[in-house]
Amino acid sequence: MGKKLVAYFSASGTTRKVAEMIASAAEADLYEIMPKQPYSKADLNWMDKKSRSSVEMSDKNSRPEIMDTDANIDRYDEIILGFPIWWYVAPTIIHTFLESYDFSGKKVVLFATSGGSGFGNTVSELKPSAPNTVIVEGKVFGKVTKQEIAEWVNCIS
Numbered sequence: 001m002g003k004k005l006v007a008y009f010s011a012s013g014t015t016r017k018v019a020e021m022i023a024s025a026a027e028a029d030l031y032e033i034m035p036k037q038p039y040s041k042a043d044l045n046w047m048d049k050k051s052r053s054s055v056e057m058s059d060k061n062s063r064p065e066i067m068d069t070d071a072n073i074d075r076y077d078e079i080i081l082g083f084p085i086w087w088y089v090a091p092t093i094i095h096t097f098l099e100s101y102d103f104s105g106k107k108v109v110l111f112a113t114s115g116g117s118g119f120g121n122t123v124s125e126l127k128p129s130a131p132n133t134v135i136v137e138g139k140v141f142g143k144v145t146k147q148e149i150a151e152w153v154n155c156i157s
Contacts, residue, residue: 098133
């Protein structure tokens with residue numbers, strides 16, 4: 001079993017909590033993907049077509065800047081990558097993260113948080129951002145327990 005990293009983007013803190021539980025259960029390192037410009041509550045208003053998140057998600061080429069590119073991906077065999085579901089897919093900042101490193105030959109297992117929607121086309125949309133990488137659709141979590149996390153981590157290991 002190789003070294004694992006749980007990398008995550010969390011706009012409101014929900015995904016962070018799940019990522020921390022996964023990192024603990026998987027005995028993995030933890031890395032937060034932080035936007036250079038943090039998202040405000042108004043930025044996340046999906047009902048406003050002019051909100052920052054709405055504008056980013058309507059432009060498939062949008063690549064929000066991230067704070068740093070020092071996740072040392074080369075040290076890991078498996079990356080467990082988490083994010084909230086936005087508009088039925090991963091937020092565009094996940095593309096920024098994937099395009100900032102060489103994931104060739106690595107396994108990337110996805111997890112997401114959502115109030116009700118699934119992964120949609122997430123895997124197929126992310127693959128061009130991480131060529132030569134195995135991207136695995138993992139699990140979408142709503143309300144979750146440590147037990148559920150531990151069982152899922154055992155399944156992906």
